[in-house]
Amino acid sequence: MTAQPAELPSRRRTRTEGSLTSARALVSLVHAYLRPYQRDLAVLMALQSVQTVALLYLPTLSADIIDGGVLTADTGYILRRGGLMLLVSLLQVVCAIGTVRYGAYVAMAVGRDIRAAIFDRVQSFSTREVGRFGTPSLITRTTNDVQQVQTLVSATLTGLVSAPITAVGGVVLALGQDVPMAAALVVVMPLLGLPMLLIIRRLRPLFRSMQRQVDVMNRVLREQITGMRVIRAFTRDAFEQQRFARANEELTEVSARAGLLTTAMFPSAATLVNLFSVLMVWLGAYRIHSGGMQIGALTAFLGYLTLILVAVVTATFMLMMVPRAEVCAERITEVLATESSVVPASIPVDRMSRPGHLDLRDIHFSYPGAQEAVLRGVDLIARPGEITAVVGSTGSGKSTLLGLVPRLADATAGQVLVGGEHVQSLDRSALSRAVGFVPQTASLIAGTVASNLRFGRPDASDEDLWHALEVAQARDFVEALVGRLDAVVSQGGTNFSGGQRQRLAIARVLVHRPRIYLLDDSFSALDYATDVKLRAALAEEVTDAAVVIVAQRVATIRHADRIVVLESGAVAGTGTHEELLVTSPVYREIVLSQLEEEGTA
Structure with a gap:
């Protein structure tokens, strides 16, 4: 009875160390393969910065149109500010298209380079290393694992600059509209991230198990395809169907558990976002009724609130992909870090003294x-x-x-x-x-x-x-x-x-x-x-x-x-x-x- 509590910190420490190892593997892998594309990343970040600034400027223009044009019935002011609003929107759209284009290019290039690196490494392996990993696992690491990392890179690049700038810039501009409401915004925002972090912590071990089960599934499927003649010759079809069904069921179970937690992220975020929106509207109505805030300012504030919440949801989407990408990056790094037992000569000899001997x-x-x-x-x-x-x-x-x-x-x-x-x-x-x-x-x-x-x-x-x-x-x-x-x-x-x-x-x-x-x-x-x-x-x-x-x-x-x-x-x-x-x-x-x-x- 006394031994059991002593084991729990050890298990917790092991899980924490495993999470840190996976996170380091992901950061190191992505950083190494993004390095050749620094120029493209600079263009991408510039486009995202312009896009985000333009996006943040739109609620301010909307407030100006309401307070300076609609409430005063100044049609000329509405047309002038509306034209500027259209130009800013057009600039934002053009930069958004450029962001997606550069983000997709860099992400695809990173995936291509990682696949090529794995292939080159596997080509140098001896039969010992190939046997250690297994052919199905090497195929999974080269295809599925790289795809998971590539997807995360793509999502991260398209929101790399915009999400934090939108969140911080939205809060700053919201302060300019109404300080008490902006203060409430700053207090409540961290509450949106807490459930996300708890879910992500639970997802890491599940995704690690899921990738292992994908390996098992590929191995069973490959054995059944390559050994089809033997299976039929010994009428082992039913046995192999059961073996495949067992592997399929195990993969389904762990995927279902991971999927349940994953699908819980968006409803959790949406619920908190909606509750927060209702709270802000209620506070805004109270401020307008007491004369401390104008209608245009409330409109701008709600616009900033929407942008901030969209940034939070975008970050949630990226964080949702992180646990699986971490596990995949760890598996990829394991292959890339494995040195072949067949070591090439440091000073190779290309001439033979006794050809044919x-x-x-x-x-x-x-x-x-x-x-x-x-x-x-x-x-x-x-x-x-x-x-x-x-x-x-x-x-x-x-x-x-x-x-x-x-x-x-x-x-x-x-x-x-x-x-x-x-x-x-x-x-x-x-x-x-x-x-x-x-x-x-x-x-x-x-x-x-x-x-x-x-x-x-x-x-x-x-x-x-x-x-x-x-x-x-x-x-x-x-x-x-x-x-x-x-x-x-x-x-x-x-x-x-x-x-x-x-x-x-x-x-x-x-x-x-x-x-x-x-x-x-x-x-x-x-x-x-x-x-x-x-x-x-x-x-x-x-x-x-x-x-x-x-x-x-x-x-x-x-x-x-x-x-x-x-x-x-x-x-x-x-x-x-x-x-x-x-x-x-x-x-x-x-x-x-x-x-x-x-x-x-």
Whole structure:
């Protein structure tokens, strides 16, 4: 019983610290990305100042027309002051249009720059950082989170100067009309802000939960779309519908709670505004009845009151967006502040002493927080004109090993040498030119066949593309497509079969012409006949390059110059096919198991 009260200040302190962190993140982020647009901001503030001054002058003109023209029946005075009032109104409208135009431009530019910064940062991430955030969360932070910050910036810029000037200027000018009523205005105005601050304090944790639920929703939806075939194959439609419904319901609940508080802001403000307006009219009527105030002055005062209350409502609208924007800014800053574990060289090397040579020495690799290492003391060499194969059971670390060469991640310990140079010291472009990587899951980019093949070499000719397709055993089906090289490739290449995607991915790396080829189980979706033809054509094509192949089928790599056998992240044998049959029990077991499967089939 005594421990519970002691925890409450701690929780309160945690919430306060979290709010301050979010607020600092928002201010720092917006300030950093507004800095390049200082000239536009200066124009925007000038326009808002003129607009606000013109707006504040209108009630005074209205009072002059009533007291000096209407009550005295002076038509000429009414026309002169009315004409001036029209000119001031026109100036106010022109400045308002300019304010909206510049505010929208700057806000859109800030959103564009933040999205570009997130994209550039994510592009530098290794597989570790991408795995830490998760693809759905990164997409949400790049789109939805940036949109929330952009919306706040837009609303703030359009009311950045006008709201405070209107509020302060309105009070000052109201003092000129009637001091007692203006004093009442100054006393009551802070009461309008108190309920708003209380609601905003409650909204922050709700918006943080809401953005997390948006991440969950995106993850579930993405898994269901990408895994549609598996879901249908195992008739898990009902289960996935329940999973989506659960995520949807959780998002709906937290959104409803946030929405309830959000919608309470405007009614609260409107109620206080109306009560205050009634109070001011009552006081004004009393002042006029007692002879202390003229009708024109009351009209001007009510005009200033309206402007002040509009400024308060505008500020309320902006404050309503602040909590969610703070949470989003914190999430954006988290991505931008994350440094990639793959650090570029401070003085990059762009020339290699031994082109086409690949050496992996005593490689160790483990993921952060993992209890066991994925790779332990692995050695591998590949030389120009040779084929080096890596084979092992599922989960032995084959794909992870290959991913260290193009720096999808960096080894925890050991050396990766490409062309005789440490991979960490190589210029990124030089490494890309030297290494061609075909991942385990062939990935095609939305566009055309030609744009995909030219992905690593934009200046490649059509003849180069057709030659690469012929070597990759893909020419026949590409020639049969409508448009041939200009045939459309959908997102992810889903309009091609798995084998076709693999062959196009191999053709793409052949167009690239690297000195080191890394083929990560790139023949797995091919039938045996196509596999044999492709390997034969590939051997003739890359005689001056080193080739490293990860394979499941022994038939694919039995003629390799060197085979490295991995077992649980460690080397269980190195040699030719014939040598390993004698010296490596692990390799022999793999060969026998595949022979038994073929015999059974």
